[in-house]
Amino acid sequence: MPLIDALQTRVILLDIEGTTTPVEFVYQTLFPYASRKLESFLQENSQHEVIQSLIQDLRAQHDVDERDGLKPPVWVDHPHEERLRSSVAFSRWLIIRDSKCRPLKSLQGKIWQQGFASGELHGEVFPDVPIAFKRWRRQNRLICIYSSGSVLAQQDLFRTTASGDLTSYISAFFDTSVGAKTEGESYKKIADSFKHAPHQFLFISDAVKEIEAAQSAGMQALLCNRDSRAPLPTTERVIRSFDSVLADS
Numbered sequence: 001m002p003l004i005d006a007l008q009t010r011v012i013l014l015d016i017e018g019t020t021t022p023v024e025f026v027y028q029t030l031f032p033y034a035s036r037k038l039e040s041f042l043q044e045n046s047q048h049e050v051i052q053s054l055i056q057d058l059r060a061q062h063d064v065d066e067r068d069g070l071k072p073p074v075w076v077d078h079p080h081e082e083r084l085r086s087s088v089a090f091s092r093w094l095i096i097r098d099s100k101c102r103p104l105k106s107l108q109g110k111i112w113q114q115g116f117a118s119g120e121l122h123g124e125v126f127p128d129v130p131i132a133f134k135r136w137r138r139q140n141r142l143i144c145i146y147s148s149g150s151v152l153a154q155q156d157l158f159r160t161t162a163s164g165d166l167t168s169y170i171s172a173f174f175d176t177s178v179g180a181k182t183e184g185e186s187y188k189k190i191a192d193s194f195k196h197a198p199h200q201f202l203f204i205s206d207a208v209k210e211i212e213a214a215q216s217a218g219m220q221a222l223l224c225n226r227d228s229r230a231p232l233p234t235t236e237r238v239i240r241s242f243d244s245v246l247a248d249s
Contacts, residue, residue: 013202014143020129072093100176123157134169146178
């Protein structure tokens with residue numbers, strides 16, 4: 001187990017995809033579900049102010065991507081039906097590209113919320129996650145989540161796992177409204193929202209660039225590589241599971 005300062009660590013900040021939750025669940029369950037439901041969801045909810053605002057934000061993102069030469073699907077604003085079709089086509093294009101843009105993540109979160117509420121979707125976490133949550137809370141450490149998925153989607157995922165509702169263990173959820181996960185400033189903002197200094201945080205993620213960003217903000221960090229077949233990087237502090245992270249002495 002790589003060395004971390006257990007005495008100093010008061011907050012564990014966790015990524016989701018590939019860290020608490022299998023990557024396959026995100027790409028083979030959540031993304032396809034949102035893509036399938038996009039058209040019916042927008043048709044049923046397009047008169048709601050929040051959805052209208054999201055569509056406007058998608059339109060603005062479309063203009064940005066077009067200016068950047070990314071060649072998104074053609075967007076037609078009129079009539080209303082064509083605007084909805086354009087929203088669907090562009091959103092699906094963004095999903096395929098694994099875009100982290102906020103209007104898409106908000107829209108996905110609202111679609112997933114319906115799926116979790118209806119029982120069509122259930123959150124998935126690795127078996128060691130609930131055990132670690134219980135251990136860390138018993139040690140009086142705070143647990144927080146930082147993911148590119150919306151806060152709403154994060155809460156629904158952890159609320160509906162096979163191990164039950166895990167949200168009671170989690171003190172705070174953060175999404176990209178605080179900034180990109182590859183920027184050190186985002187982690188400074190998260191630290192500033194607590195009474196703890198950055199060095200009292202332990203960030204765990206499967207993404208090297210995110211680890212580097214957290215470290216640049218003064219946080220401790222561990223790279224989580226769940227794939228036992230993959231060779232471990234030699235330049236990073238790496239774990240395979242949460243089993244040995246801040247284990248009871």
